[in-house]
Amino acid sequence: MDNKTKTSSIELRLWLTNYEDGLTDMFFGCFLMITGSNQLITWFGHDVPVYFNLGILVLIGIYLLLKKYVAQPRLGTVKFGTRRRRKRMKALIIAVAAQVFTAIVFYFALNHLLPQGERSGLISLIIEFLFFLIVFSVIGYYTDYKWFYFIGVIMAVAWPVNYILQPYLHSVLPGIILQLDAGSLMLIIGMIRFIVFLRTHPKQGDLNYERQ
Amino acid sequence: MKDNNLSGGNLFSGIIELNKTIHEPARIAILCLLSSVESADFLFIMNQTGLTQGNLSFHLGKLESAGYIVIEKRFRNKRPNTLVRLSDTGRDEYRRYIRSLREFLNGISD
Numbered sequence: 398m399d400n401k402t403k404t405s406s407i408e409l410r411l412w413l414t415n416y417e418d419g420l421t422d423m424f425f426g427c428f429l430m431i432t433g434s435n436q437l438i439t440w441f442g443h444d445v446p447v448y449f450n451l452g453i454l455v456l457i458g459i460y461l462l463l464k465k466y467v468a469q470p471r472l473g474t475v476k477f478g479t480r481r482r483r484k485r486m487k488a489l490i491i492a493v494a495a496q497v498f499t500a501i502v503f504y505f506a507l508n509h510l511l512p513q514g515e516r517s518g519l520i521s522l523i524i525e526f527l528f529f530l531i532v533f534s535v536i537g538y539y540t541d542y543k544w545f546y547f548i549g550v551i552m553a554v555a556w557p558v559n560y561i562l563q564p565y566l567h568s569v570l571p572g573i574i575l576q577l578d579a580g581s582l583m584l585i586i587g588m589i590r591f592i593v594f595l596r597t598h599p600k601q602g603d604l605n606y607e608r609q
Numbered sequence: 610m611k612d613n614n615l616s617g618g619n620l621f622s623g624i625i626e627l628n629k630t631i632h633e634p635a636r637i638a639i640l641c642l643l644s645s646v647e648s649a650d651f652l653f654i655m656n657q658t659g660l661t662q663g664n665l666s667f668h669l670g671k672l673e674s675a676g677y678i679v680i681e682k683r684f685r686n687k688r689p690n691t692l693v694r695l696s697d698t699g700r701d702e703y704r705r706y707i708r709s710l711r712e713f714l715n716g717i718s719d
Contacts, residue, residue: 408645411657473653474690475646598656606651606680606691607666 412481412541418468418598419590424460425548426584428453432552433576440569471598488539495532522560529553544583551579623713630675631706635660635668640695640703643678648694669693677702 416422435449477485533549536542555572562571631640638658642649649657655665672678677699681692695703 407641411642411645414657470652473650473656474685475649475653478645478647601652604652604655604662605689606669606682606693607662 408477408481409541411475412477414472414475416542417590418464418472418594419587419592420460420463420468421542422544422583422587422590424456424587425544426580426582426587427456429548429551429576429580429583431456431580433555433573433580436555436569436573436576440573468594470600471594484539488536491532491535491539495528498528519560522557525556526553547579547583551576621713623709627709628702628706630671630677631703633668635664636672639665639668639672640677640699643693643695644700644703648692651691651693654693672699675699675702 431449431452435452438448529552530549533545533552537545537549555576558575559569559572563569631637635658638660639654642654642657651665651669654660654669655662658665660668669678669680673680677696679694679696681694683690683692
């Protein structure tokens with residue numbers, strides 16, 4: 398048992414090297430900023446979900462390219478065991494299921510198929526709060542990426558903050574600012590980590606095993 | 610001879626009979642890393658262990674000769690890449706080594 402625990406802790410530390418380049422922090426920082434700015438655009442009367450989806454797709458593309466051409470040649474490659482791959486798959490399934498669920502709810506909302514009124518608004522807020530919190534926490538647990546808990550809280554709190562403050566401020570800006578600030582924070586931390594990573598892991602050319 | 614055994618010869622047999630191929634800090638680190646993952650390339654092992662290219666090549670060579678690891682040379686994105694993984698023998702020997710070392714260390718007070 399002790400042996401198993403020790404191996405797991407080393408495996409976890411090796412797994413966390415995936416995040417030490419800061420690219421994932423930068424990716425999710427931008428993700429939060431895109432969701433925030435998308436709401437801002439919607440608030441100004443331009444309903445453009447395409448902007449959000451395109452933004453995320455471009456972001457994923459840039460992230461994968463940087464991982465492949467900047468991080469990997471400096472860090473090397475590693476293939477993790479079945480346990481880790483299973484955890485990663487679970488996180489992916491939950492993320493996809495959450496996307497599908499969100500798309501269905503969005504479709505219902507656009508076609509005015511959801512119940513309207515003060516009470517149903519509150520209920521949907523609570524569901525949304527729990528949805529974001531639970532989904533991001535579970536993904537955070539499976540990927541061992543602690544920032545997911547933070548993203549979950551920010552995403553979950555953004556709408557309720559608007560709901561509570563809107564009658565007084567007549568604006569949805571507090572929730573948006575919350576997401577933009579949180580995103581900026583993650584982006585800055587990611588950039589610092591990325592610079593440190595580039596300095597501590599210079600590109601080493603073709604380093605390979607040479608029989609001696 | 611008999612007296613020597615009675616006066617504690619068996620007491621240290623665990624540590625005396627430790628696998629000498631594994632019992633070297635760099636090789637322990639390499640095997641520990643490889644036992645935690647399915648496979649890793651040369652650069653990743655080098656980064657994590659902090660060994661130099663020459664040093665790592667030397668220790669990987671020793672472990673490969675003993676049959677504890679499998680080294681696969683391949684091309685990735687048109688560049689040579691060395692993939693390393695633990696063999697079944699290597700995994701068994703590493704576990705046995707850890708078990709023996711732990712048993713011995715458990716009997717020592719600080």
